[in-house]
Amino acid sequence: RPAVVWFRDDLRIADNPALHAAAESGRPVICVFVWDEETPDLRSPGAASRWWLHHSLAALAESLQGIGASLTLLRGASESTMAHLLTETDAAAVFWNRRYGGVERRIDEAVKTAARDAGLEATSFGANLLFEPWTIRTGQGTAFSVYTPFWRACLAAPSPRKPGPAPRSLRAGSLPSGFGTVELDDLGLLPTHPDWAGGLREAWIPGEKAAHDQLRSFLADDLAAYKKERDVPGVDGTSRLSPRLRWGELSPHQVWHATNERRDHSTAEGASTFQAELGWREFAYHTLFEHPDIATVNIHREYDSFPWPRLHPSALRAWQKGRTGVPLVDAGMRELWTTGVMHNRVRMVTASFLIKNLLIDWRHGEQWFWDTLVDADPANNPFNWQWVAGSGADAAPYFRVFNPELQREKFDGRGDYVRRWVPEWDTGEYPEPIVDLKETRQAALAAYDAVKRSR
Ligand code: FAD
Numbered sequence: 001r002p003a004v005v006w007f008r009d010d011l012r013i014a015d016n017p018a019l020h021a022a023a024e025s026g027r028p029v030i031c032v033f034v035w036d037e038e039t040p041d042l043r044s045p046g047a048a049s050r051w052w053l054h055h056s057l058a059a060l061a062e063s064l065q066g067i068g069a070s071l072t073l074l075r076g077a078s079e080s081t082m083a084h085l086l087t088e089t090d091a092a093a094v095f096w097n098r099r100y101g102g103v104e105r106r107i108d109e110a111v112k113t114a115a116r117d118a119g120l121e122a123t124s125f126g127a128n129l130l131f132e133p134w135t136i137r138t139g140q141g142t143a144f145s146v147y148t149p150f151w152r153a154c155l156a157a158p159s160p161r162k163p164g165p166a167p168r169s170l171r172a173g174s175l176p177s178g179f180g181t182v183e184l185d186d187l188g189l190l191p192t193h194p195d196w197a198g199g200l201r202e203a204w205i206p207g208e209k210a211a212h213d214q215l216r217s218f219l220a221d222d223l224a225a226y227k228k229e230r231d232v233p234g235v236d237g238t239s240r241l242s243p244r245l246r247w248g249e250l251s252p253h254q255v256w257h258a259t260n261e262r263r264d265h266s267t268a269e270g271a272s273t274f275q276a277e278l279g280w281r282e283f284a285y286h287t288l289f290e291h292p293d294i295a296t297v298n299i300h301r302e303y304d305s306f307p308w309p310r311l312h313p314s315a316l317r318a319w320q321k322g323r324t325g326v327p328l329v330d331a332g333m334r335e336l337w338t339t340g341v342m343h344n345r346v347r348m349v350t351a352s353f354l355i356k357n358l359l360i361d362w363r364h365g366e367q368w369f370w371d372t373l374v375d376a377d378p379a380n381n382p383f384n385w386q387w388v389a390g391s392g393a394d395a396a397p398y399f400r401v402f403n404p405e406l407q408r409e410k411f412d413g414r415g416d417y418v419r420r421w422v423p424e425w426d427t428g429e430y431p432e433p434i435v436d437l438k439e440t441r442q443a444a445l446a447a448y449d450a451v452k453r454s455r
Helices: 017-024 047-066 078-088 102-117 147-156 198-203 208-221 242-246 252-261 268-290 301-305 313-321 327-339 344-357 362-372 380-389 404-411 416-421 437-454
Strands: 003-007 029-035 071-075 093-097 121-125
Touching (some): 017 029, 029 047, 047 362, 208 242, 208 252, 313 344, 313 362, 327 344, 327 362, 344 437
Parallel strands (some): 003 029, 029 071
16 A cells, blocks of 8 residues: 655655655655645745746656656645545555645645544654744743744754655555546646746756755855845845745755855854844744734734725836836846846835835735745745735834835945846936835825824
């Protein structure tokens, strides 16, 4: 009787505890990915993420083939599809690595209960976070709502486990004949008409192998200067590992320990700063665990009374297309559209501009990022949007409005970044801003007063 491994946000064969458990069981192994557009309220990946997922699944299938297994693709509601698979294959065990969103946890709980009721072994593993959310608690036993003490508590907790290797070989389990599998192309994850993914193809090679190459070259070339350069969008100073971590092509454990192995007197500062950024990812996930509605509901509920003016679709469109007349904002939005990512500093500036100069509800921006980022992440994206909006955990105070012109002067003084994405910027063809930065800032602060009064 086979063991089933259910892949989700962990598209790798190395340091994959669920796959490892299946290999150790000595049973034939069935590896499966379920494309679920049917479970109500389960957030489906956006268009750029689907592009990534397609290629990452292709790479995973190839890696599995290399160790004697194959990747089965199924389509349908996760709970019933998994139940059907486990029954029809007469599986003895099912293994997976945990997810932390609300709907995802409910699905996993239901599959686990049904499998155990049917006499199967059903085990889940912590694989995609350095610290499980329920292990990092305040003295009162509650979740942290402020980053600095949170990260201090993480660093005082037992160190993240060492990553494990990929299984050397597996015995592939088989499906009954006529079982309804689908081909990768049938999932329709790639754009067709029009094919807008040219920029993504140029910028990225999804998959576990490329992820390791990228980690190695970041640590060798950029770790030492990371602290200094991470905030400069015109410099390639960050790891660009976010889609790798989002899709689990790399585990945070692999990144953590590889960073430690590179630690010496010249890299120590960069290594600690970089690991603290991984800490923000942990904090975002722990916050998601506490606030499963993070993508739609303000963490600080007093922001529910924020008097958002009527939406001007043309302003939202100008922002999405990078045509606001504000150079750093336009550069960021065009980088996002072309490459599927945006530098962190510029994400903060473009988000602040949408919320506090265009006075557009953060949820519209979060949704656009969700659709266009290849690293669009169920925790990091809404967490950071709420952070900029002021409504989130340990958020920037609302009255801190980024001035996009000062930010450009400070972080892109020579204009390298802006010129790369907005070549018409200093040609005289570039338009005036669609809003007055000073006036809109005042309007945002006045609206914020309404929130304060409602407290
Ligand atoms: P590095 O500087 O090399 O950092 C290493 C890793 O640490 C990143 O890959 C990421 O996993 C993590 N990290 C870094 N900064 C943050 C942060 N502020 N919050 C959480 N984790 C962080 N990140 C996403 O992964 N997915 C998103 O959907 C996402 N949406 C964002 C939306 C907004 C409005 C903002 C302001 C930030 C968002 N971020 C998101 C966080 C951050 O911008 C990206 O993680 C970072 O730019 C990725 O580049 P990098 O891998 O080169 O980062």
